Amino acid sequence: MTSTGWAIVGIYTAVTLIGAVIVLYVFRSTRVGFKVRVASREKLEKREGYWGVAVVCFMVALLAGTIFSVPYFTSDAAEPGQVVDVTGRQYAWTIDPPTIKAGVETEFDIHATDVSHGFGLYDPSGKLVKQVNVLPGITQLLIATLDEPGTWTVRCLEYCGLDHHLMETTMEVEP
Numbered sequence: 001m002t003s004t005g006w007a008i009v010g011i012y013t014a015v016t017l018i019g020a021v022i023v024l025y026v027f028r029s030t031r032v033g034f035k036v037r038v039a040s041r042e043k044l045e046k047r048e049g050y051w052g053v054a055v056v057c058f059m060v061a062l063l064a065g066t067i068f069s070v071p072y073f074t075s076d077a078a079e080p081g082q083v084v085d086v087t088g089r090q091y092a093w094t095i096d097p098p099t100i101k102a103g104v105e106t107e108f109d110i111h112a113t114d115v116s117h118g119f120g121l122y123d124p125s126g127k128l129v130k131q132v133n134v135l136p137g138i139t140q141l142l143i144a145t146l147d148e149p150g151t152w153t154v155r156c157l158e159y160c161g162l163d164h165h166l167m168e169t170t171m172e173v174e175p
């Protein structure tokens with residue numbers, strides 16, 4: 001299992017345990033003879049302050065840990081290794097050039113000439129890996145690096161007319 005997988009298992013386990021403790025506490029509070037410990041007002045106010053600091057620290061740590069992985073600062077996105085021009089129309093895609101290199105950052109400039117279309121990119125095993133909507137009159141940018149050589153499929157993912165289901169083509173990704 002990946003480290004992300006283990007992290008998810010850990011978080012689920014922790015949340016489940018916390019939930020179990022809460023359920024047990026609530027259950028015991030319904031029994032006769034259960035005593036509630038009441039802290040003094042000063043103590044509660046002090047605790048409230050600690051919780052405030054803890055929450056702020058948690059938020060700052062979360063921000064610091066994730067801010068650098070957002071995709072907007074990557075300098076290489078500005079200069080893709082190859083550019084592919086894609087045009088969608090009822091009911092076909094034109095991809096120019098139809099063959100691209102694997103493992104090279106690729107900028108797809110996608111246009112629609114008539115109505116809205118959905119650009120769906122499927123890897124050689126048939127798994128949908130990228131999807132963007134394409135509106136007439138604008139260029140929709142998609143930056144992607146296709147690592148797997150083979151025949152990739154492009155399908156329209158937005159209903160665009162009677163023959164929408166035929167709107168499909170392939171492109172070659174070579175090593």
Ligand SMILES: [Cu+2]
Binds near residue numbers: 117157161
């Ligand atoms: Cu369509």
